Amino acid sequence: SQQGEEDPQALSIQEGENATMNCSYKTSINNLQWYRQNSGRGLVHLILIRSNEREKHSGRLRVTLDTSKKSSSLLITASRAADTASYFCATELNSGNTPLVFGKGTRLSVIA
């Protein structure tokens, strides 16, 4: 079963705009991770935010975590056509000995 739910399921924006994707989950977690998947490829780890963190940045990526609402958001600023991919959130219940639980993903299309 999948714990995370991403919202929206699909998002289409113009190059240069910001893209925001949301993720909700059901149980307490150790950390939440965001992954990117290009069509037909494996997943690439983007960023990890721990349960005691509220916000994290990496380049054009900004992730927030609200454990009281059991939700996270991924913001991609100044999007590029190369950002076109599916984005998944995944929760890790404990550090290292439990599997990641993925949502269904958001399919982002960035139009040049």
Next chain:
Amino acid sequence: GAGVSQSPRYKVAKRGQDVALRCDPISGHVSLFWYQQALGQGPEFLTYFQNEAQLDKSGLPSDRFFAERPEGSVSTLKIQRTQQEDSAVYLCASSLTGGAGYTFGSGTRLTVV
């Protein structure tokens, strides 16, 4: 190697055939996971190894699925008597320790006809 390597990249199997999917994790990575990803869905957990020990196989959908990692490095996922519903991408991921993100392979796309 530099990344997680999976082979074959694509596999077409006739219904009822047995298949074996291979995963070469990053050298020294302790944790190894297998996931199944159906078209348009997120990956779903199948099984987890820590070194050679299979610590969790609760995600394996039936007793036709079997995984091993005998020497704590390369892992094989075997599916016996394949069915059409087994068609999916099978992803392998490894990490040195947990809580730091995982490196995924490119997956094996299995099509059962």
